[in-house]
Every structure is written in C-alpha cells, then in structure tokens.
Amino acid sequence: MSKVLFIVGDFVEDYEIMVPFQALAAVGHEVVAVCPDKKVGDFVRTAIHDFEGDQTYSEKP
Numbered sequence: 001m002s003k004v005l006f007i008v009g010d011f012v013e014d015y016e017i018m019v020p021f022q023a024l025a026a027v028g029h030e031v032v033a034v035c036p037d038k039k040v041g042d043f044v045r046t047a048i049h050d051f052e053g054d055q056t057y058s059e060k061p
Helices: 014-026
Strands: 003-007 030-034 046-050 058-060
Touching: 003 014, 014 030, 014 046
Parallel strands: 003 030
Antiparallel strands: 046 058
16 A cells, blocks of 8 residues: 655645545555645645636636
C-alpha cells in the first residue's frame, strides 16, 4: 500500500481533489490531504467552477 499526500488550500477545486482522493483510496492507497494553518478535523473550503454560458466560469462554494 502506498501513501499519497495532497497539499491543498482553501477554495481548491472540489473535483480536482475529491475524485483522485476517492479513486486512490478505493484501490487501497492511504490518502491524506493537508492544508496550511489547518488542524486535524478542520474543513478546507472548496469551490466548483461552473460554466454557465458566460465568457468565463462562475465559482460556487
């Protein structure tokens, strides 16, 4: 079993962390995500960038 460390920050793109985190865990890797200035049990705020027909994306919590 490999160990994988994700270093993330507040308002990280939700799918860019969630999907690989869950996929790696599903195949048996130990996956840990850390964020500067956070403690064990704290939440990292994530965002979803959505294309709604404008010239650029909108950001939703």
